[in-house]
Amino acid sequence: xxxxxxxxxxxxxxxxxxxxxxxxxxxxxFVGGFSQGxxxxxxSGLACQKKLGxxxxxxxxLPLRNAFPSSCTLNKDTxxxxxxxxxxxxxxFRFGQMSSILINGxxxxxxxxxxxxxxxxxxxxxxxxxxxFMTDQSPK
Numbered sequence: 001x002x003x004x005x006x007x008x009x010x011x012x013x014x015x016x017x018x019x020x021x022x023x024x025x026x027x028x029x030f031v032g033g034f035s036q037g038x039x040x041x042x043x044s045g046l047a048c049q050k051k052l053g054x055x056x057x058x059x060x061x062l063p064l065r066n067a068f069p070s071s072c073t074l075n076k077d078t079x080x081x082x083x084x085x086x087x088x089x090x091x092x093f094r095f096g097q098m099s100s101i102l103i104n105g106x107x108x109x110x111x112x113x114x115x116x117x118x119x120x121x122x123x124x125x126x127x128x129x130x131x132x133f134m135t136d137q138s139p140k
Contacts, residue, residue, distance in 0.1 A: 012044035032056030039063045054079040054137045059091050062099035080110040081133040083126050085118025
């Protein structure tokens with residue numbers, strides 16, 4: 001980890017800065033990932049110093065949770081979708097659930113979706129939920 005977070009966070013923020021410099025409004029940018037990528041997306045999205053369009057975090061948890069809510073300044077109302085299978089043996093369901101409860105304490109827009117019986121993977125229902133989330137949150 002870096003002195004204020006996760007080293008990978010800076011790479012995500014660099015990608016966001018690059019898109020913004022090309023003319024993409026930061027509010028149109030979503031960050032997302034699965035498992036470790038989801039953890040990085042969740043942390044980076046919450047800690048980003050630009051207002052984002054949304055965060056999609058699949059089968060993951062919030063790393064360095066004690067850094068929050070103080071590390072979240074601009075994205076306290078950024079929409080977040082967390083999805084997790086109830087039978088995930090890799091990232092236990094309870095870790096995703098506990099992360100969503102923690103985040104809900106400072107960002108009440110978070111949605112936590114449970115997929116009964118799903119292990120560490122994805123399913124068609126989850127993809128439909130992601131599509132709907134992005135459609136609902138995208139600037140009109």
